[in-house]
Each structure stands twice: as C-alpha cells, then as structure tokens.
Amino acid sequence: MLALASPIVDTNALWKIVLASLAAGAGVAIAFGILLIGVSRAQKTTNGGARVLDYGLAVIMGAFCVFAVVAGIHAMTVKH
Amino acid sequence: MVILVLVVITAVAFDFTNGFHDTANAVATSIATGALKPRVAVLMSAVLNLVGAFVSIKVAATIAKGIVDPKALESNAGLSLVFAALIGAIIWNLITWYFTLPSSSSHALIGGIIGATLVASGAHAVMFHGIAKSVIAPAILSPIICFLVAGIGTYVVYRLMRLITGAEAVRGYRYGQIGSAALVSLAHGTNDAQKTMGVITLALIAHGSISASHFYVPLWVKLACACAIAAGTAIGGWRIINTMGNRITEVESPQGFAAEAASAAVILSSSYYGYPLSTTHVVSGGVMGAGAGRKLESVHWNVAGQMVTAWVFTIPAAGVVAAATWEIARVFGANSTAGTIVMAVLAAAAAAGLFTLAQRSKVGATDLDRTHVSPEREAQLGTAPAVA
Helix, strand or coil, X not given: CHHHHCCCCCHHHHXXXXXXXXXXXXXXXXXXXXXXXXXXXXXXXXXXXXXXXXXXXXXXXXXXXXXXXXXXXXXXXXXX | CHHHHHHHHHHHHHHHHHXXXXXXXXXXXXXXXXXXXXXXXXXHHHHHHHHHCCCCCCCHHHCCCCCECHHHHCHHHHHHHHHHHHHHHHHHHHHHHHCCCCCCHHHHHHHHHHHHHHHHHCHHHECHHHHHHHHHHHXXXXXXXXXXXXXHHHHHHHHHHHHCCHHHHHHHHHHHHHHHHHHHHHHHHHHHHHHHHHHHHHHHHHXXXXXXXXXXXXXXXXXXXXXXXXXXXXXXXXXXXXXXXXXXXXXXXXHHHHHHHHHHHHHHHHHHCCCCCCHHHHHHHHHHHHHHHHCHHHCCHHXXXXXXHHHHHHHHHHHHHHHHHHHHHHCCCCCCHHHHHHHHHHHHHHHHXXXXXXXXXXXXXXXXXXXXXXXXXXXXXXXXXXXX
C-alpha cells in the first residue's frame, strides 16, 4: 500500500516526521509530567539525598523540554 | 493600478480573517483549561504571530508553487485571478466562522486559486499531481499523525499523574500550556502570514512592479501582512475557540498541553521536511487525540465529523466562489477595473451580512473565561487526573 502511494507520499520523509513528532510531541508532554513528579516528590521528602535526586530528575526533564523548544524555533528558521 | 490596489487590500483582509479564524489553533485549549484569560491568550498569540511573520520568507516564496501553472498568474489576468481566489477564500472563511467550524484558511486560499485558474486558464493550467502531493496527502495524514502523537502523550501522562495530586498536575500543566500555546502561535505566524505575503508579491510580479527572476518580499508587504494577521488574532475568533476548546472534548490541562505539544511538533517537523500543512487540521487532530488518549468516548465525534466535512468541502467551495467571482467580474469586461470593484463591494456586503447574522449567537471572551476555576476545584470536579 505504501509502495503504491510513494509517488504522492514520500514515505521516507513521512517516517521522519512521525518519529520526530513522537519524540518531540509526546516526549515533551511525558518529560514535563516527570518534571512535575520530580518537583512534587522533592518538596515532600525529608531525605536530603532523595531530594537531590528528584530535583536532578526534574532539571534533566526541564532541559529536554527547553531543548525541544529551541529545536522547534530552529526548525522555523531553516525550513527546507 | 486600481486592480493591484484592490488585490492588496483584499489580501490584507484575507490575512485578517486568517488571524481571527485561526486564533483557536494556538490558544483554544489554554483558554478552555483556564491556563490563560481569553483576552491575555489572544493578545499573546497576536504578538507572537507578528514576530513569527518576520522569522522567514521561505513559505512566501512557495505559495501556488506546484499547484497551478505560473504562467496563469502573469499580467492583468493574473491579478484578476488572484483577486477572485482571495474573495473565494475570504467568503469560505467567514461561512465556516459563522457555523463555528475550524477549517483551513490555507486550503481556502489554495481552493480559490484552483477554482479561479480552472475558469480563467482551463484544467491544463492546474497541476493535479502537485495538489495531491503537497495539499491533499498532508491534509489527510497530518491530523492522523497529530491524533496519534497527542493520544500516546496523553495516555502516558495520565498514567504518570497518578504519582502526584490532581491539583499539582493541573497547576503544573497550566504553566506548561502558556509555553506550548506560545510556540504554536509563533509557528502559525511563520506559516500563515507568509502565505499572504506570497500572494501580494505574486500580484506585484503580475503587475510588473517586481521582477519574477529576483523574488523578494518588500518590507511594506511584510509589515502589512504581519500587522493584519496580528490584528485578526487579537480580535479573537471566540466562536471557533469555543468549538476547538470546549465542543470537541472537555479538555483538561494535561490534555491541552499534550495536544499543543503534539501540534507544534507535527507542524514544525513537517515544515522542516518541506511539507506545508494546515495548522487547523493538525491542532484539531491533536485535540481529538488528547481526548481519545484519556477516554475514547469523551470525544464528541459528531462535532469532529462536522469539522471533517467542512475540511472536505473547503477547497471545492472556495474554488466555486472564486470561479463565480471571476465569471461575474468578466461580465464587465475581461480583467476590467469595474468588474473587480463590483465584486469587491459584493464581497464586502456578504461579509457584513454574515457578521450581522453571527451577532444573533454571539460568543464573547467572558463566556469562555475559566481562570476562576482553581486547580483544586478542577481536580475535585473530576475534570483533572486521578488524585493520588
């Protein structure tokens, strides 16, 4: 089916779009959720080590979200 | 010269309708979840659409490329054709706005160009393979991809949110939605304002004011289009915001964030790989996917069906209006100024009529404001993720 549709649909580009969208779209929503969990747990725990780990997890997830936004803005400026 | 001025004015008017028609794409879910006050949301979106319009002119350079024979858009006939296309797009935008249906302004413009070209130059001037490849295929695939991405994101997020309280999740995702709405607004500005820039530049080339071999968008065109789309966005298309944010499904903050993140990802990755697409289709697919990701039956499929029907009819309907505009204007003489003026007046009257009719079922910013619902209250109401 995909082979028949290839003149109209560039399946190579289509898969890249699907994978990039999954990584950036679903990925950011999930990463943001883990960030919230990290912050929530860090605020509630009394264990200093666990707090550092939870905040560390939140920072990593936050960095992923920021990276996705920067990549998105970069994509706007270098459209093919 | 009079026709050129009318084309420019009509193009700016189209850009304005594009702005208020598509405001919903960026801010509907943020308003529906109470992440932003309606007026704050549309003002933020307007400013980012304005900024986005200046980011790149690559979209402007590709308007009508691969859709119709460039020769059909040359000289005075080209000016009249672009004018008819714009009238077709504006009228269809206003009809769908009246019926509160989110539909693609870009497809309306493409439909207008196709319809006017068919009657002006014949079927041989329309590139059907190019339309299938660069318009139809992305129109079908992009909402499906966004539906799946938003659905998967929402499904996983709701499993994760069991680890924290509902109020924490609502509060956190409301903040996140401000960022995701901003990114979609910026992406919309980079795409849609530039389509009108491309149309005006085409008109200037047809008039001979700009050389076709040295394509560039004059600064005044960039400014006019950026301001028109920003002004349209700032007006706030409350009717369509209501449909997108409240009528497709009841959107909660995590769903709104997932829908917007998925939409931004699909729009930007597709643009990056050279597939221009409709932000309306993508965001609508994202909202449906976010609804289905939480609970399949929470999506109002009858509303979704109405929207898809409007999408199917957008290109043919805008094309028919554009073709009729071309034919009626020709009664006054081929490419005549009188015909163009008459059609501009008739279109303005039709727009005023639709606006008057819409006042009978007016939807305003205050009707949509949900910022008074606190995260704790939203969690209690059961419109938030399960409380731990």
